[in-house]
Amino acid sequence: MKKRYINNLILLIIALIWGAAFVAQSAGMDYIGPFTFNSTRSILGGIVLIPVIYVLDKKRKDEISQGKEVIQNKKTLIIGGICCGFFLMLGSSLQQIGIQYTTAGKAGFITALYILIVPILGLAVGKKAGIKVWIGVVLAVIGMYFLCMTSGLSIAKGDFYILLGSVAFSFHILVIDHFSPKADGVKMSCIQFFVCGILCMIPTILFEHPELYSILQAWKPIAYAGILSCGVGYTLQIVAQKNTDPTVASLLLSLESVFSVLAGWVILGETLSPRELFGCALVFAAVILAQLPERRPNLSYRDLQREESRPHHSTL
Numbered sequence: 001m002k003k004r005y006i007n008n009l010i011l012l013i014i015a016l017i018w019g020a021a022f023v024a025q026s027a028g029m030d031y032i033g034p035f036t037f038n039s040t041r042s043i044l045g046g047i048v049l050i051p052v053i054y055v056l057d058k059k060r061k062d063e064i065s066q067g068k069e070v071i072q073n074k075k076t077l078i079i080g081g082i083c084c085g086f087f088l089m090l091g092s093s094l095q096q097i098g099i100q101y102t103t104a105g106k107a108g109f110i111t112a113l114y115i116l117i118v119p120i121l122g123l124a125v126g127k128k129a130g131i132k133v134w135i136g137v138v139l140a141v142i143g144m145y146f147l148c149m150t151s152g153l154s155i156a157k158g159d160f161y162i163l164l165g166s167v168a169f170s171f172h173i174l175v176i177d178h179f180s181p182k183a184d185g186v187k188m189s190c191i192q193f194f195v196c197g198i199l200c201m202i203p204t205i206l207f208e209h210p211e212l213y214s215i216l217q218a219w220k221p222i223a224y225a226g227i228l229s230c231g232v233g234y235t236l237q238i239v240a241q242k243n244t245d246p247t248v249a250s251l252l253l254s255l256e257s258v259f260s261v262l263a264g265w266v267i268l269g270e271t272l273s274p275r276e277l278f279g280c281a282l283v284f285a286a287v288i289l290a291q292l293p294e295r296r297p298n299l300s301y302r303d304l305q306r307e308e309s310r311p312h313h314s315t316l
Contacts, residue, residue, distance in 0.1 A: 007240040019259025028221035033208035034096030039200035045230025046193035080179030081191025087172035094165030101158025136286040143282025189235035
């Protein structure tokens, strides 16, 4: 249980990193196209992890077993990395394209809808969430509306792209939940970045024709998005989700929208209206509610031992 709370804290830090990354994403679009930006930052994120993998492998070289189990783990690692990279490419590309045609507020709200999509998709694979988590999901959706929406809800071209991206990010969270306990998190993250970067490179070459000068002009936002948002954020996500329910993880990660607003308030001097403050409060309340443990019936010592020995997928 202590390890799960630590992982939840890590997911909270990831949300903070991603919230600030919205500034980098917006700044990068002033110089290069969405596929160019995602391709370069993803490949940079993969490159950053190569020395990390080397150091970690060197430390646990004596602990690595030989034989069939290693081969099987490598196969799972590659499949997991490819699947994660594919859905990461879909989600980040659709989001980056949609931002060009809609407001940042709408983009933040619609992207955060994965907190509702994840538990619904989770039901299809037998992952049931407790009543407190569902109440937290509803509160978070309402909070996101007050935080991000200022002129009602309508679906336009950009909104539709963002919504599709939110669905892709939902699958990304569930795929990570499936593969992260079975493979090395850092290696799988490295593979997903190279897969995402290579896939984004195809439309980059076909449609955007980027120039080296333009890419160098955007080096600061690319560096932040590649090193922190990708290299640190997505890698920690894979590591932290090993002992966290995917629905709870989606709630914690949805705080990136709250942190993006707060970052604008603290760093850029943007003011928060009472409506936006109320939305922030609802989202924070939703996340706290989802972390409260359910009351469990009185069990005998033997029953408790038997239950602790079972694999758990929920923090509740």
